[in-house]
Amino acid sequence: MDKTTHFGYQQVAESEKAAKVADVFHSVAAKYDVMNDLMSAGLHRLWKRFTVAQAGLRPGMKVLDVAGGTADLTRLFLKEVGDTGTVVLTDINHSMLSEGRDRMLNEGKTPPTVQCDGEKLPFPDNYFDAVCVAFGLRNMTHKDQALAEMNRVLKPGGRLLVLEFSKVWKPLEPAYDLYSFKLLPFMGKLVANDPGSYQYLAESIRMHPGQEELKTMMETAGFAKVRYHNLTAGVVALHRGFKL
Amino acid sequence: MIAEGLAEKGLNHLLRQSPGAAEALVRHSGQSVRLDLGVRQLDFRIAADGYFSEAAIDVPDATIRPTTRLFTRLPFFGKSALRDADYQGDPALLATLDRVFKQLAWDVEADLAQWVGDAAAHRLHDFGQTALAQLGGAWRALGRNASEYMVEEADMMARRVDVARFNAEVDELADAAARLEARLNRLGL
Numbered sequence: 001m002d003k004t005t006h007f008g009y010q011q012v013a014e015s016e017k018a019a020k021v022a023d024v025f026h027s028v029a030a031k032y033d034v035m036n037d038l039m040s041a042g043l044h045r046l047w048k049r050f051t052v053a054q055a056g057l058r059p060g061m062k063v064l065d066v067a068g069g070t071a072d073l074t075r076l077f078l079k080e081v082g083d084t085g086t087v088v089l090t091d092i093n094h095s096m097l098s099e100g101r102d103r104m105l106n107e108g109k110t111p112p113t114v115q116c117d118g119e120k121l122p123f124p125d126n127y128f129d130a131v132c133v134a135f136g137l138r139n140m141t142h143k144d145q146a147l148a149e150m151n152r153v154l155k156p157g158g159r160l161l162v163l164e165f166s167k168v169w170k171p172l173e174p175a176y177d178l179y180s181f182k183l184l185p186f187m188g189k190l191v192a193n194d195p196g197s198y199q200y201l202a203e204s205i206r207m208h209p210g211q212e213e214l215k216t217m218m219e220t221a222g223f224a225k226v227r228y229h230n231l232t233a234g235v236v237a238l239h240r241g242f243k244l
Numbered sequence: 245m246i247a248e249g250l251a252e253k254g255l256n257h258l259l260r261q262s263p264g265a266a267e268a269l270v271r272h273s274g275q276s277v278r279l280d281l282g283v284r285q286l287d288f289r290i291a292a293d294g295y296f297s298e299a300a301i302d303v304p305d306a307t308i309r310p311t312t313r314l315f316t317r318l319p320f321f322g323k324s325a326l327r328d329a330d331y332q333g334d335p336a337l338l339a340t341l342d343r344v345f346k347q348l349a350w351d352v353e354a355d356l357a358q359w360v361g362d363a364a365a366h367r368l369h370d371f372g373q374t375a376l377a378q379l380g381g382a383w384r385a386l387g388r389n390a391s392e393y394m395v396e397e398a399d400m401m402a403r404r405v406d407v408a409r410f411n412a413e414v415d416e417l418a419d420a421a422a423r424l425e426a427r428l429n430r431l432g433l
Contacts, residue, residue: 054249056298058256058291157289157299225287225300227245240245242300 005141008203014141018117021139022093024197025069029095031192032070038187039198044072047231051134051163051238052076054229060084061129064153066118066146067091067136071100074111077132088123090114091136118146123153130154134163138208147221154243160223166230166237167210176235180205211237248298251279251286256295258348265344266294272337278304306333306341 004011007020028035036044052073057063059082065074068089077087089104089111091097101113116122118133119142131150140146150160168176180202188198209217211228214237218226223241230237259266272290276299279286289299309330317325323346331338352372356365402410 053253054245056249056252058293058295060293157297159298229245238245242298244300 006204006207008200008207017141018092024200025093025139026095027194028192028197029070029093029099031194032096032099033072035188035192035198038191039184043232047163047236047238048072048076048134050229050231051132051161052080054238054240055080055130055132055161056159057081057085057130061086062127063087064121064123064128064131064150065089066121066131066133066150067139068134069093069096069100069136071103071111073132073134074100074104075107075109078109078111086112088112088114088128090116090118090121092117119149121149121153125152126155127153128155129158130161131158132161132163134161135165137162137164137214138204143209144217144221147218147223151222151243156243158243160218160239160241160243162214162218162239163236164214164239165205165208166214166228166234168235169230169233172233211239214239247284248286252288252296252298255288258350259295259344261351261354262344262348265347268340268344268347269294272340275305275334275337276301277337277341278307280307280309282309304333306331306337308341 003014005014005017006012007017012020025032040047055063055077057077057080059080061081062085063077063081065071065077065087068074069091071089074087074089078085081087089097089100090113091100092115094115097113097115104111104113114122118136118140131154133146133150137143137146147160154160181199184202185195185199188201189195192198208214211230211234215226215228218239218241222243224244226239226241228237228239259269269290270293273292273294274290276287276289277296278301279288287299287301287304288296289301291297309332311328311330314325314328317328326342326345331342353365353369356368359365360368
């Protein structure tokens with residue numbers, strides 16, 4: 001019998017999760033950026049800028065943006081690595097990736113864009129100076145395998161950045177729960193006409209490993225000097241580790 | 245995480261603004277440097293392009309430990325105070341680092357220009373320099389006055405303890421004079 005995994009609060013067969021996640025993102029792709037701004041009151045832009053600042057990028061470097069979707073981070077990375085550097089935008093979801101690619105084209109940029117699974121990256125070993133996954137790891141079925149893959153494609157000394165929803169500061173939990181389970185689906189219905197996807201978002205955040213757990217997972221995957229920084233009281237955390 | 249990121253970004257920014265600085269470090273690429281701040285250790289590796297890249301290091305090739313003396317002398321002596329840090333490790337790497345650190349210069353005007361434009365940056369920079377020069381001049385004048393007071397005038401002013409001792413001596417003398425007068429009266433002189 002197929003192993004099961006979580007999809008929000010539901011238990012589904014591992015083989016089904018990717019397709020279900022894909023459905024969610026096919027559904028929200030067109031309104032993804034608007035909803036991000038609405039849901040986070042624009043804070044996601046600051047979280048992403050903070051992530052880029054921690055990447056230590058210089059002109060000429062190679063960066064992999066895993067689950068890059070609408071290319072928010074790719075465009076910021078491109079500014080850092082300049083014309084001599086490379087940023088590869090990837091996502092498993094065609095709708096999201098198309099949004100990102102079109103957005104880059106509209107800005108006159110043509111970064112390599114690859115539709116691929118974060119758990120099976122089609123890149124050589126020791127290739128990238130930095131790998132980043134922002135709000136993507138949560139949706140992967142085998143997070144340990146994805147982290148191992150990111151470790152494989154990183155050059156020794158390269159760094160992985162994981163920006164993801166995390167465990168919020170305890171006193172804020174009731175308010176955060178109210179916001180996530182009541183207001184978020186309501187906004188999803190109002191703006192994107194898709195309350196189910198935003199219900200999944202709230203549930204998947206609760207099922208995602210907390211700060212310390214993810215740190216341990218990264219260390220198990222082979223990363224050294226793993227540290228994390230809570231943003232907005234732990235609503236989001238940036239984890240960073242180095243490949244030895 | 246933030247401290248390392250800021251240090252890395254700051255150092256590389258200064259290297260970029262100082263011609264030849266990163267190039268001087270290229271021959272040490274792959275070597276590691278630890279900035280040991282006591283409470284925190286910041287580890288860097290020198291990348292192939294001569295810039296600093298934060299890294300996970302067990303044993304660094306060079307360690308730089310800022311001392312209290314360095315921090316107290318830095319505002320007054322600038323880069324020449326760098327010799328007061330504690331340096332350990334590969335002498336060739338440390339010699340290059342010493343040379344490079346002394347060469348680093350922050351081009352404030354260039355950074356300001358990115359935000360406010362060239363003309364405004366030039367004026368702001370000039371204004372800042374003038375203000376700093378005046379502030380420095382005021383501090384120096386204050387220092388000169390203080391030292392002049394200590395050397396020339398301090399000894400001319402009676403200290404509170406000396407005045408108290410003098411008063412006590414005057415009292416003692418008055419008592420002795422009164423006793424002598426009483427004796428002379430008794431002798432009928």
